[in-house]
Amino acid sequence: MLTIALSKGRILEQTLPLLKKAGLNISSEELGSRKLVLNTNLDDVKVIILRASDVPVFVQHGTADIGVSGKDVLLEHGGLGLFELLDLKIAKCRLMVAARDESDLNQSTLKIATKYINSTKHYFQSKGRQVEVIKLSGAMELAPIVGLANCIVDLVDTGNTLKANGLTALDHIYDISSRLIVNSASFNTKHNEINRWIARIEENL
Numbered sequence: 782m783l784t785i786a787l788s789k790g791r792i793l794e795q796t797l798p799l800l801k802k803a804g805l806n807i808s809s810e811e812l813g814s815r816k817l818v819l820n821t822n823l824d825d826v827k828v829i830i831l832r833a834s835d836v837p838v839f840v841q842h843g844t845a846d847i848g849v850s851g852k853d854v855l856l857e858h859g860g861l862g863l864f865e866l867l868d869l870k871i872a873k874c875r876l877m878v879a880a881r882d883e884s885d886l887n888q889s890t891l892k893i894a895t896k897y898i899n900s901t902k903h904y905f906q907s908k909g910r911q912v913e914v915i916k917l918s919g920a921m922e923l924a925p926i927v928g929l930a931n932c933i934v935d936l937v938d939t940g941n942t943l944k945a946n947g948l949t950a951l952d953h954i955y956d957i958s959s960r961l962i963v964n965s966a967s968f969n970t971k972h973n974e975i976n977r978w979i980a981r982i983e984e985n986l
């Protein structure tokens with residue numbers, strides 16, 4: 782039995798075509814249901830649907846053998862107990878620093894609102910900057926507007942969300958794409974099966 786963890790949203794949407802090309806299908810009835818454990822065309826493969834940030838947690842603990850996670854999520858998770866084996870080059874975006882304008886960054890101690898605590902601390906430490914990081918789980922764009930923070934660190938794709946909230950992307954931290962991750966114990970015990978899937982996915986990327 783092989784369990785694959787995916788998150789609902791763009792990762793599910795963009796991973797399904799890759800799995801299909803590799804020979805794994807999920808029926809539209811399964812996808813349209815509210816089930817969190819989905820059957821596939823293969824008796825020995827199932828797919829579980831999780832919150833994006835929980836995918837590496839399930840893979841770390843071996844509840845899922847394989848998962849697909851954004852590099853943003855993996856940088857926060859830390860990668861314990863799992864291997865990152867393939868860049869699927871889907872769900873691409875950039876992790877950026879954004880503020881109303883450049884002058885908002887001229888603070889001796891910069892207040893930053895983000896859900897990406899580790900990446901943010903690491904980036905500003907490497908720049909030798911003193912920061913206070915405020916952890917939020919969403920609607921980061923609001924923080925500079927209401928004076929909770931001087932700037933934010935968030936994912937940017939088209940830039941429309943920043944623009945709609947009067948913010949500008951100022952510094953680029955990391956190029957993000959989704960990665961195929963594998964539980965390190967599963968990679969040993971199910972080596973042939975997992976390698977076969979990885980090869981099939983890779984040749985269709």
Ligand code: PRT
Nearest residue numbers: 788789790791792833851872874936937938939940941942
């Ligand atoms: O459960 P949760 O809500 O936390 O996650 P989710 O439901 O969004 O999960 P899912 O499966 O959709 O995947 C999220 C992953 O997609 C992230 O971890 C990234 O790796 C990747 N990704 C790629 C993005 C974006 N692009 C993106 N633009 N995730 C989020 N956004 C958000 C961003 O946070 C901002 O609010 O979109 C907004 C910006 O978009 P633009 O186009 O206006 O710039």
Ligand code: MG
Nearest residue numbers: 789790791833
């Ligand atoms: Mg979402």
